[in-house]
Amino acid sequence: MSLVWLYAVRHGGADRPPAGPGVDGERPRLVVEGPLVAVVGTVREEEFDEAALARAMEDLDRIERLARAHHAVIVEAAAEEPTAPLRLATVYRDDEAVARMLRERAAEFAQVLERVRDRQEWGVKVYVDAKPEAPAEEPASSGKPGTAYLLRRRADRDRGAQARERARAVADRIDETLAGVAAAAHRMRPQDARLSGRAQEMVLNATYLVDAEAEEGFRAALAAVEADGATVELTGPWPPFSFATLGES
Amino acid sequence: MPELPRRVDAQPDTVGRDLGRLVLTIVELLRQLMERQALRRVDAGDLPDEKIEQLGLGLMRLEEAMVELREHFGLEPGDLNIDLGPLGNLLGPEAGSR
Numbered sequence: 001m002s003l004v005w006l007y008a009v010r011h012g013g014a015d016r017p018p019a020g021p022g023v024d025g026e027r028p029r030l031v032v033e034g035p036l037v038a039v040v041g042t043v044r045e046e047e048f049d050e051a052a053l054a055r056a057m058e059d060l061d062r063i064e065r066l067a068r069a070h071h072a073v074i075v076e077a078a079a080e081e082p083t084a085p086l087r088l089a090t091v092y093r094d095d096e097a098v099a100r101m102l103r104e105r106a107a108e109f110a111q112v113l114e115r116v117r118d119r120q121e122w123g124v125k126v127y128v129d130a131k132p133e134a135p136a137e138e139p140a141s142s143g144k145p146g147t148a149y150l151l152r153r154r155a156d157r158d159r160g161a162q163a164r165e166r167a168r169a170v171a172d173r174i175d176e177t178l179a180g181v182a183a184a185a186h187r188m189r190p191q192d193a194r195l196s197g198r199a200q201e202m203v204l205n206a207t208y209l210v211d212a213e214a215e216e217g218f219r220a221a222l223a224a225v226e227a228d229g230a231t232v233e234l235t236g237p238w239p240p241f242s243f244a245t246l247g248e249s
Numbered sequence: 250m251p252e253l254p255r256r257v258d259a260q261p262d263t264v265g266r267d268l269g270r271l272v273l274t275i276v277e278l279l280r281q282l283m284e285r286q287a288l289r290r291v292d293a294g295d296l297p298d299e300k301i302e303q304l305g306l307g308l309m310r311l312e313e314a315m316v317e318l319r320e321h322f323g324l325e326p327g328d329l330n331i332d333l334g335p336l337g338n339l340l341g342p343e344a345g346s347r
Contacts, residue, residue, distance in 0.1 A: 146305025147298070153308075154288050 001045040004031075004098055006090040007073045009109050010083040012037045018076035023069045024048065028077075031095050033102035036109055039077045040098060043091070053089050063088075075239060082117045084109060084244040116244045118212050119183055120237035124222065126174055126204035127231040128167040170230045171204035174222070181221045182208035186242050200231060209243045269322035274329045277315060278339060284308050 005023055012035050017028045022041035031038040046052060056062045067088055074085045092098045102109070179185035186209075190202035210218045215237070222234060287304045290296050296304070319326070331339040 144298075144302050144305075146302040146307070146309060148305070149309040150287060150291055150301060150305035153284060154291060157285075157288060 002042045003045050003048050004092045004094055005041045005043045005048060006086045006092060006098060007039040007041065007070060008077045008083045008085045009036055009038050009102065009113075010077060010081045011035060011113060018073050020073060020076075021069065022073050023066050028073050031098045031102070033099040034106065036102045036106060038098050038102055039073065040092075040095070041073070048091055053091070057089075074241070078239040078241075082113045082244075083239065084112045084116070085241050087245060112244050115184070116209065116240040119209050119240050119243075120212055120215070121240040121242055122182075122208050122210055122218065122234060122236035123238065124174065124178060124204065124206050124208065125202055125233040125235075126171055126227070127198060127200035127202050127233070128163070128170070128229070129200055166228060167201070167203040167230065170228045174204055174225050174227070174232065175206055177221050177225050178206070178208050178218065181214065181218050182210050184209040184243055203230070207238075207242045209240050210237075212237075266322050266324075269318070270324055270328060273315065273318055273322065273324065274331060274339070277329045280308070280311050280315060281340060283311075 007018075007022070007028060012032055015030055015032075015037055017030045017039060020027045020041070022028050022043070024041060024043035024047060026041045026043060028039055028041045031040050056066065070088050074083065077083050078085075092101065175185065175187055185206060187204070187206040190205045208218070219234075222232065225232075287308060290304075291301060319329070329340065
């Protein structure tokens with residue numbers, strides 16, 4: 001028995017399916033329904049039914065392999081047409097169920113695909129030094145080491161609070177500026193230092209949906225923001241997946 | 250990432266270190282809470298100078314003792330900063346993480 005894994009939905013046309021391989025090593029196919037096309041793959045039921053997927057979600061290596069294959073097919077599918085990716089592990093019983101879903105949600109798909117047409121996604125991450133710099137010179141101790149210690153700790157604490165306040169202001173300023181230029185913005189939770197693999201602390205983690213022709217303006221806006229010594233990382237252009245990902249309704 | 254050991258492995262060579270880490274983590278948390286409270290009282294300005302000196306000396310010696318104990322057990326400052334998942338780290342980002 002087999003199931004149908006759904007990768008993405010896009011507008012129809014003279015379509016070739018992506019070459020794959022897909023999440024089960026299969027070659028992706030297309031399911032056409034009216035103006036819409038679903039990119040799907042035939043996968044083994046014993047590996048991809050609900051119970052098997054629940055088990056897979058506890059296996060980090062397997063999730064990673066699934067996510068990479070899923071993503072690769074979507075990127076390939078998105079090369080030419082506006083494409084709405086489906087979340088990982090969207091599985092249907094058969095092609096007829098996929099076609100029915102496309103019919104039922106045609107208006108929603110059309111809207112999403114229209115939103116991302118001729119637009120690209122840019123990622124912006126802002127980092128600041130987690131540890132504020134040490135004070136220049138300790139005040140000479142006046143024979144009161146305990147008091148000096150407490151005052152030093154107080155200065156550390158205040159410097160930390162100011163640094164956090166400044167970092168938050170930088171993040172807000174950059175986000176506001178870019179959101180003003182972008183068609184849509186999405187601010188996510190900053191990643192933990194262990195995930196980002198940097199010693200610096202992430203204070204902004206956002207993506208922006210930008211008209212392809214507004215790219216220069218977007219870059220210029222980012223360059224013009226006063227970053228106050230923070231490290232700004234721009235990535236992209238990406239296919240606008242953050243603004244087109246479809247969940248189960 | 251630092252986590253409390255699920256159980257203390259009763260191997261003679263590691264039990265001391267695991268227990269030490271657990272105890273030092275709790276002591277360090279209390280020390281930091283005391284320090285924050287002391288700083289708040291200094292901020293409020295209602296403490297006489299000699300009381301501030303006393304408090305500062307006490308906290309300073311406690312910190313020195315913590316460093317010695319930590320080194321005795323071969324632990325880094327970040328080892329005591331337990332990851333509480335969505336709540337962040339027990340001792341905050343400044344305490345470092347493993």
